[in-house]
Amino acid sequence: MSTLRFQALQQSQLREIIKIDESNRRSELFNNNVFDQQAMRQYLTKNACEAINNAVEKGTQINRDIANEIAVGMKEWAISKGATHYTHWFQPLTGSTAEKHDAFFETTGDGLSIEKFGGGQLAQQEPDASSFPHGGIRNTFEARGYTAWDPTSPAFVYGTTLCIPTVFVAYTGEALDNKTPLLRSLQCLDGAATAVAKYFDKTVSKVNATLGWEQEYFLIDKALATSRPDLMIAGRTLLGHASAKGQQLDDHYFGSIPTRVLNYMRDLEQECMLLGIPVKTRHNEVAPNQFELAPIFEEANLAVDHNSLLMDVMDKVADRHHFKVLFHEKPFAGINGSGKHNNWSLATNTGVNLLSPGSTPMKNLQFLTFFINTIKAVHDYEELIRASIASASNDHRLGANEAPPAIISVFIGSQLTQVLDELEKVTSGKLSPQEKTELKLNVVGKIPEILLDNTDRNRTSPFAFTGNKFELRAVGSTANCANPMTVLNAIVAKQLIDFKKEVDALIEKKKLKKDDAIFNILREYIKASKKIRFEGDGYGDAWEKEAKKRGLSNNKTTPEALKANLSKKSVELFENLEILTSVEMEARYEIQMEEYTMKVQIEGRVLGDIARNHVIPTAIKYQNILIENVKGLKDIYEKDYMKLAKEQLNLIEQISSHIENINQGITDMTQARKDSNAISNAEKRAFSYCNKVKPYFEEIRYHCDKLELLVDDEIWPLTKYRELLFTK
Ligand code: ADP
Numbered sequence: 172m173s174t175l176r177f178q179a180l181q182q183s184q185l186r187e188i189i190k191i192d193e194s195n196r197r198s199e200l201f202n203n204n205v206f207d208q209q210a211m212r213q214y215l216t217k218n219a220c221e222a223i224n225n226a227v228e229k230g231t232q233i234n235r236d237i238a239n240e241i242a243v244g245m246k247e248w249a250i251s252k253g254a255t256h257y258t259h260w261f262q263p264l265t266g267s268t269a270e271k272h273d274a275f276f277e278t279t280g281d282g283l284s285i286e287k288f289g290g291g292q293l294a295q296q297e298p299d300a301s302s303f304p305h306g307g308i309r310n311t312f313e314a315r316g317y318t319a320w321d322p323t324s325p326a327f328v329y330g331t332t333l334c335i336p337t338v339f340v341a342y343t344g345e346a347l348d349n350k351t352p353l354l355r356s357l358q359c360l361d362g363a364a365t366a367v368a369k370y371f372d373k374t375v376s377k378v379n380a381t382l383g384w385e386q387e388y389f390l391i392d393k394a395l396a397t398s399r400p401d402l403m404i405a406g407r408t409l410l411g412h413a414s415a416k417g418q419q420l421d422d423h424y425f426g427s428i429p430t431r432v433l434n435y436m437r438d439l440e441q442e443c444m445l446l447g448i449p450v451k452t453r454h455n456e457v458a459p460n461q462f463e464l465a466p467i468f469e470e471a472n473l474a475v476d477h478n479s480l481l482m483d484v485m486d487k488v489a490d491r492h493h494f495k496v497l498f499h500e501k502p503f504a505g506i507n508g509s510g511k512h513n514n515w516s517l518a519t520n521t522g523v524n525l526l527s528p529g530s531t532p533m534k535n536l537q538f539l540t541f542f543i544n545t546i547k548a549v550h551d552y553e554e555l556i557r558a559s560i561a562s563a564s565n566d567h568r569l570g571a572n573e574a575p576p577a578i579i580s581v582f583i584g585s586q587l588t589q590v591l592d593e594l595e596k597v598t599s600g601k602l603s604p605q606e607k608t609e610l611k612l613n614v615v616g617k618i619p620e621i622l623l624d625n626t627d628r629n630r631t632s633p634f635a636f637t638g639n640k641f642e643l644r645a646v647g648s649t650a651n652c653a654n655p656m657t658v659l660n661a662i663v664a665k666q667l668i669d670f671k672k673e674v675d676a677l678i679e680k681k682k683l684k685k686d687d688a689i690f691n692i693l694r695e696y697i698k699a700s701k702k703i704r705f706e707g708d709g710y711g712d713a714w715e716k717e718a719k720k721r722g723l724s725n726n727k728t729t730p731e732a733l734k735a736n737l738s739k740k741s742v743e744l745f746e747n748l749e750i751l752t753s754v755e756m757e758a759r760y761e762i763q764m765e766e767y768t769m770k771v772q773i774e775g776r777v778l779g780d781i782a783r784n785h786v787i788p789t790a791i792k793y794q795n796i797l798i799e800n801v802k803g804l805k806d807i808y809e810k811d812y813m814k815l816a817k818e819q820l821n822l823i824e825q826i827s828s829h830i831e832n833i834n835q836g837i838t839d840m841t842q843a844r845k846d847s848n849a850i851s852n853a854e855k856r857a858f859s860y861c862n863k864v865k866p867y868f869e870e871i872r873y874h875c876d877k878l879e880l881l882v883d884d885e886i887w888p889l890t891k892y893r894e895l896l897f898t899k
């Protein structure tokens with residue numbers, strides 16, 4: 172074993188396990204560092220509390236006087252929690268979170284000093300926007316950007332900083348972040364879904380989208396991770412031969428959690444509790460050293476914030492425990508990668524889950540309405556959903572027989588399929604009393620019972636109905652959930668608006684009763700959206716062929732998938748709903764294409780470096796040992812040496828051949844990179860990186876991995892898969 176590898180392994184073994192004090196109950200810790208209702212009541216006047224609650228529930232503005240009052244209360248509360256600084260906390264289009272800390276501390280000019288924080292500082296800040304991705308927006312307009320308080324997501328104290336969730340927009344109003352379009356989409360969805368929910372219950376006045384994400388990740392000893400330049404820089408291994416044992420024994424999944432990992436999880440969960448992230452589930456995942464964490468679901472905006480915050484907290488806590496968290500979708504070849512299932516549903520202010528069947532036929536018709544409209548929306552905008560989960564890293568996972576393919580389809584289970592088949596037979600126009608009774612009692616009325624034992628969950632589906640929610644499983648583990656959630660909210664909002672129009676038209680023009688009209692429109696939707704429904708094995712080749720026949724898209728790479736974001740249909744959707752303007756969409760498109768290029772470019776550079784500066788020199792060193800050996804044999808045995816040196820000579824030649832291939836691969840890849848870099852159009856450059864640069868990765872890797880098998884373990888410089896994956 173090389174000295175570097177040995178030291179890393181030794182370090183990992185010498186780690187002391189950090190003990191976690193768990194004397195406090197979780198429920199006592201929960202929300203302790205969040206400016207929640209309880210803190211508000213203690214630190215704010217009744218008026219100020221009401222202003223915040225109205226902003227959350229009704230979207231009303233908070234005026235400057237009240238904002239001042241809130242700021243003072245919030246500051247006092249934050250200081251009581253040990254905060255010295257405050258920051259506007261936002262999610263720029265880099266995919267991570269951003270913060271710039273300012274101290275409460277101010278001097279008064281007469282030698283005195285105070286802690287100060289006013290409504291102005293709470294409501295709006297002007298961070299320098301020039302270094303965040305803007306996709307050309309800043310060039311066309313003003314250079315400045317500002318952050319504005321989002322009162323629907325509560326402020327929290329993290330470490331010694333008061334964090335205020337904000338949106339981030341250009342001076343001219345264009346969104347430069349993930350939150351702004353998400354909030355706009357939630358507002359649209361609220362309007363559209365509330366109007367439809369009123370068909371069934373007049374008292375509904377608000378509908379929230381709910382989100383429960385499931386975060387998968389790898390946990391690797393920090394010393395070992397640090398010894399691999401690819402893991403440190405690209406977040407994944409760009410080479411490394413599979414270890415003899417991978418996940419084939421399935422002995423890790425749901426197995427007992429290693430002590431050091433468990434202590435990390437406990438520590439992490441306590442931090443989450445303080446920050447109000449309601450984490451609930453933890454377990455081992457399929458691959459060695461892979462784990463999952465899931466919370467209780469929340470309102471979607473809050474859930475998105477909590478996931479972003481969580482990823483940051485996970486990193487920090489891991490550092491304490493000498494771990495490195497890998498969020499990458501495919502850190503290791505040959506074993507499962509990580510995803511982030513997005514469980515999504517709709518909840519009314521009256522406490523009803525609109526995707527959960529109820530106790531009366533009418534409640535079940537409500538369920539069917541939202542259920543079928545969601546399917547129809549996914550049918551109409553499948554390409555947009557695919558685009559919303561596209562990233563250079565997720566490309567490695569989709570369709571790799573461990574995650575859904577790049578084809579979007581909907582799974583609903585055999586029982587609900589039967590229900591839809593029955594509904595398809597509904598007569599056109601007014602329903603006869605018998606038909607209505609039959610439908611209500613025997614079809615719609617039976618839904619709650621059939622869903623009770625609806626256990627046949629199809630794990631291969633990218634969008635599955637799981638009893639009382641839909642589960643979008645194609646989201647990558649590094650993703651910010653805002654993007655896929657914005658798309659899902661938007662397409663369902665549009666669908667519900669169309670639905671309401673059509674139902675109202677039937678009621679008005681054809682004089683149909685409300686439920687007759689609803690049945691009629693739902694029947695048409697079931698027919699129209701049939702091709703998106705697929706109950707079979709999503710991993711098989713057969714499905715790829717079948718999907719092609721059905722005319723479903725199968726965009727395998729990110730640049731291909733992203734194109735849907737700028738289609739006429741997508742631009743119209745977002746413009747009509749006022750979620751994004753065409754300028755914003757073009758800017759985002761450019762940012763995403765550019766990000767793709769950069770990711771592949773970085774990987775190409777790291778791979779070139781490792782292969783040329785680590786692998787080849789090591790291979791030559793070993794080859795020299797072999798050459799010395801052959802020379803020695805020749806000295807001793809003279810003419811007869813050939814018999815004894817046959818294998819060595821063979822190895823020497825193999826090594827030369829691999830070295831030659833690696834060198835050629837890197838030279839060609841570098842040229843392809845140069846050619847791609849010369850392309851000025853961001854879209855074309857991304858396509859070039861995808862089709863001309865990336866294909867060399869596999870080729871170079873293949874020969875490096877072969878060398879790993881040939882070269883003496885004693886001198887191999889890179890920590891091997893077995894060491895990364897099985898060190899506990
Ligand atoms: P699994 O998918 O692993 O079998 P569950 O079905 O129990 O697990 O739930 C997975 C996730 O779904 C959890 O994060 C949970 O909070 C979330 N979830 C449950 N109900 C809803 C809902 N109505 N809306 C959004 N998410 C939900």
Ligand code: MG
Nearest residue numbers: 385512514642
């Ligand atoms: Mg799940």
